[in-house]
Amino acid sequence: MSEVKTKASSAKKAAAVLNRLTTAQKNEALLLMADALIAEQDTILIANEEDLARGREQGTSSSLLDRLKLTPARLNDIAEAVRQIVELPDPVGDLLETYERPNGLFIEKRRVPLGVIGIIYEARPNVTVDAATLCLKSGNAVVLRGGSAAISSNRSIIAVLREALSRSAIPADALQLIEDSNRSSVDEMLKLNGLLDVIIPRGGASLIQNVVQNATVPVIETGAGICHTYVDESGQYAMAEAIAVNAKAQRPSVCNSMETLLVHESFARLHLNALANKFREINVELKGCGIARDIVPWINSATDENYATEYNDYILNIKVVKDLDEALEHIQKFGTRHSECIVTENEANAERFLQEVDAAAVYRNASTRFTDGFEFGFGAEIGISTQKLHARGPMGLPALTSTKYRVVGSGQIRS
Amino acid sequence: MSEVKTKASSAKKAAAVLNRLTTAQKNEALLLMADALIAEQDTILIANEEDLARGREQGTSSSLLDRLKLTPARLNDIAEAVRQIVELPDPVGDLLETYERPNGLFIEKRRVPLGVIGIIYEARPNVTVDAATLCLKSGNAVVLRGGSAAISSNRSIIAVLREALSRSAIPADALQLIEDSNRSSVDEMLKLNGLLDVIIPRGGASLIQNVVQNATVPVIETGAGICHTYVDESGQYAMAEAIAVNAKAQRPSVCNSMETLLVHESFARLHLNALANKFREINVELKGCGIARDIVPWINSATDENYATEYNDYILNIKVVKDLDEALEHIQKFGTRHSECIVTENEANAERFLQEVDAAAVYRNASTRFTDGFEFGFGAEIGISTQKLHARGPMGLPALTSTKYRVVGSGQIRS
Structure with a gap:
């Protein structure tokens, strides 16, 4: 034998x-x-x-x-x-x-x-x-x-x-x-x-x-985790920045870190420059969609291949979306059903996001980095399941x- | 596409x-x-x-x-x-x-x-x-x-x-x-x-x-269900007969019906003739181990291949065992982890059986035919899972x- x-x-x-x-x-x-x-x-x-x-x-x-x-x-x-x-x-x-x-x-x-x-x-x-x-x-x-x-x-x-x-x-x-x-x-x-x-x-x-x-x-x-943070129109800037930086950069090598930041267009017009500068300060390489690059000209361009990549590194895609629906569609298309977050002060949008996003863990106003057996209070973790059974x-x-x-x-x- | x-x-x-x-x-x-x-x-x-x-x-x-x-x-x-x-x-x-x-x-x-x-x-x-x-x-x-x-x-x-x-x-x-x-x-x-x-x-x-x-x-x-009923030394004859007949013959074509009856040797010496006659009356073909055939000479012999077969038919294997351990070993070897039953009045043996048998449903003093979503009170059934996940x-x-x-x-x- x-x-x-x-x-x-x-x-x-x-x-x-x-x-x-x-x-x-x-x-x-x-x-x-x-x-x-x-x-x-x-x-x-x-x-x-x-x-x-x-x-x-x-x-x-x-x-x-x-x-x-x-x-x-x-x-x-x-x-x-x-x-x-x-x-x-x-x-x-x-x-x-x-x-x-x-x-x-x-x-x-x-x-x-x-x-x-x-x-x-x-x-x-x-x-x-x-x-x-x-x-x-x-x-x-x-x-x-x-x-x-x-x-x-x-x-x-x-x-x-x-x-x-x-x-x-x-x-x-x-x-x-x-x-x-x-x-x-x-x-x-x-x-x-x-x-x-x-x-x-x-x-x-x-x-x-x-x-x-x-x-x-x-x-x-x-x-694998291709996790997103979506900053809604009503998101508070300070909270959005803290959560996005934490989700990307606190420990980029792990599956619950963020790979793509989705930003509502109104929020982006007001705050994307500041946010991009913050990421540059901490040496995160940025890749952006057309609108993101209109607002922040110095960032490189992002392709569908980038959106489908789990970098596990100091690299971040930024995509500007016109509304929650476009954010939900992007997550449905590129997400790996691991952890997804919305930063918002709008109750209805929060509820739609939590309800409609198909993922193991969905967050409102907290970093996706919390998807972890210890952080959830289990005292141990054998792994993070991304299947549904x-x-x-x-x-x-x-x-x-x-x-x-x-x-x-x-x-x-x-x- | x-x-x-x-x-x-x-x-x-x-x-x-x-x-x-x-x-x-x-x-x-x-x-x-x-x-x-x-x-x-x-x-x-x-x-x-x-x-x-x-x-x-x-x-x-x-x-x-x-x-x-x-x-x-x-x-x-x-x-x-x-x-x-x-x-x-x-x-x-x-x-x-x-x-x-x-x-x-x-x-x-x-x-x-x-x-x-x-x-x-x-x-x-x-x-x-x-x-x-x-x-x-x-x-x-x-x-x-x-x-x-x-x-x-x-x-x-x-x-x-x-x-x-x-x-x-x-x-x-x-x-x-x-x-x-x-x-x-x-x-x-x-x-x-x-x-x-x-x-x-x-x-x-x-x-x-x-x-x-x-x-x-x-x-x-x-x-698949290769289900067993084990009649312990202390099993009551009338209950054992009713449960065994029901488990085998009430609807033999389904997965929770019995394929092999395990009988404690002392019980077999006293009751196996009566039980075999009962099965003959209802046209169940019997196959037995050596000891079963010593006690009931007219039944055919059972092989390991028989013990490993889900008949889904009016055919039953009978094996005489010397104790609970031998019954547990047989079930471990030939069972498909579906439904297993012990007929006993002995608390310790009942508890050992319920604890040690590895199956989706383990029974004391009831027919394995109850393994069913409706009988369990779920009001519906999409199937009976025989896996553990x-x-x-x-x-x-x-x-x-x-x-x-x-x-x-x-x-x-x-x-």
Whole structure:
């Protein structure tokens, strides 16, 4: 049997045990894992140095090397994040519905673990710990397939975590790492119906698209964000500027940052020069439509291709629209259903925007950067779903569960 | 543009309109549809006769012809079912969560339509109406692709329903029928990401597997049922017999009927002869394991292949197990995670069964035949999900919705 199939089978057996554990037992295991990451940090850092050395040899960019790099401080943060997951409520067993039918059947709908979750991600060792502990806390076994550039770090981390699990009620086999760095191991995971209950991709657009296009196992798509902020005619300038600057520039590399600013023409005539100057001050490159360039002659021109690009960088498209309808149309055409914002003082326009925009999160007068499990108060985040099935928007622990109907009778039969 | 793409694009545009309608507007449209089915019954029945004539010519089996056949009485039932959907609560807009964050952001999570739903199904004209009206009531546009043997009936029904919609607030384009009977039109639907939000297959195992294996659009798998009833040592004979007979024989052709009866050895020694005789009386063919055949010599032998077969017929496997563990193992190995039952008077065994069996619905002392949207009190059913994502078990109207976060601030930015 292949590595993928062998490990997924072991995970499935372990999932049946994990399904029966109490919250206290799972939390105890998580605390052992957090402690082990600190106690064994020297081993992990040596392994991480192997990955970094190989990366430097291969000319990996400094930003990728930085994502790969572990330090005692970062390991400490990672362990601390595990301890925070311990503090979160366990969704498993939650009673969602309960009722009695006229024939006397008692029906309960309760949360249960999904079973075995496959996570496919990039060369980020912090995701290894984060994904593993979120899955285990919610009662799921997990099969991890991280980017090959982090393989030494991942092997070391998983060895440390599995050793910690071996001293706990959670079977070590509930945590599996696929070490085969060939693309074929990913392909095999994507088709592993019956052993994997769901696959969650975490990473860039091409990684996610490969999973979405080729998986037969159900997928939760965590996705790209081409997010817009629309400043309506009635928007207050100071608020609009603060929100737009925050949405674009507070952390441009993430999916909830803004890529295109839509501005009502009346607002633009009054304020676009000031706004453009503000963006120039903070080194954001601007691309604009014809009207935007009439008002602010020094900005470059924006094409449909620009509107369809997730820059994840200090670049911003500006489009002047004649009204809310044109803004809604643009978002419908170019948005990725992630996070969209209107800045307005007009109640009717706000309500139309919140109602009509098709996205995981719609905002009035607040930065799209808030689309995040921590900012939403979930205490954790396995990703941000941009699909409509199962979970939409930031996903906390409940998104890692399914449900089960428990029906108790006294001999009822159907007539 | 192909028929599929053209119609899905029209459906998507219509979905944006549908999303803004009130419950009253949707209900009014549904009532017009129900009335039109009765008013135009002659047209529909003539079209249906074309399908039946073609079917008879091609030697279609009488059971398939019966599923295809419409009569005034059946059309009346179908229209009545539409009127019942009108009476159901509209899930769209339901407030699922609401809270204020420490920074003053107000967050609401509300139900919204999925968008455009693709339904792929067999030659059953009743499903055309049922699927269409459930989707529309929950605010979704729908693209139907029914079996080609029902194409004349479907064309006629859809023309009647679209004409009714044209007199309502719902755009007629929210209801689309793919008329191309080539398999390629199904293949095209399965890959229509961006236009279809979800595909729900309704039909036999091969139809469902084709969708699950080939779709890149998210799928809700409505599935096969290899359901078990386990009679524990402490089970009462009369209750066990009633439940087993009902689960097997009340309607063997459906997915929630029983395929294998598991019997504790002590119970089997006392009662298996009586139970086997009871099944013989009602013409159920029995296949048994070695011990079952020691006790009841006249039954045939069962193989692993039998245990893995969804008969949908008057055939039953009987396996004698030495304890609950062996029953749980058998269900884990051969069950399809649909519906599983234990007949027992032992609390601890009941709790273990309900907790440990991995299935959409688990029963104590009641027939698995109750796994059904109407029996669960949902008032409707679009299918029974056997997957763990999004919806599990019988799916009513809420299963046809997604959610959206609405976030209202007063200028909040992220620091």
